[in-house]
Amino acid sequence: MNEMVKLDAVFEAEHVFDTESSQRFARMAGDLNPMHHDTAHAAASRFGRLIASGTETTARMMGLNATHFAQFGPTVGLEFSFRFRRAVPMEARTLIRWTITEIEPKPDLGTIVACAGTLTLLDTGVIALEGTSKGVLLETA
Template identity: 50%
Template sequence: MVTFDIESVRRFAALAGDMNPLHHDEALAGSTRFGGLIVSGTHYSALMMGMVATFLSERRPALGLEFEFQFRKAVAAGDTATMERRIVAIEPNPKLKGDVVRLEGTLRNAAGDVCVLAKSTSLSLPGHAIAAA
């Protein structure tokens, strides 16, 4: 779970170069159909990509090959979201010298609404043990 407090919403959007006033200007955002600041898609996309990278690299070194996001509903600043992912396929790929892992995931707001649908393809490198921390 992650809570998108107002300051982190503004800070992340600024760091990502996303100066859309819907992420920075409470008065303007409040006058829109959203009723307040919303989280930049870049913000939760990065968190979802990080979730995949962490999940895979806890087992073996891995790197992302492709990510796809469908933004279905805006995430309000101040909301708490839950991210989930599941493996849908693992396919050996001799050319890439590893296993191609396909995952699907969701991000849901506190009300349980699906805000983001995600798909990813990563390369997991077999034969490389991960040292325990």
């Protein structure tokens, strides 16, 4: 097992959901929901403004997870699960945080690492997204 990966370790990054970049991401992902693109439509909604796409919020969480573990060697994701609790407004400053919750060595494979994560709106402290992950740090020859 990699000695740098420890139970209860936390890794995090801030991210701002810039409107132009978030709209481009949603289009590239095929998410044409007017809540991400049509200001008038979004303004008339319960959110009162444009919101970031769930495809982007989850991708940002997955990306931080992959980037963190890749620094320890070859790694692949096994599973992710997300729960949307609140919309993420465009231009929101957020904190994505993962905590390692389980480490399980698997002979001839590597180490399975489970995490719990959140995406928090920094202006209000509200958790907008919760997630769990499992990945494997592969054994190297």
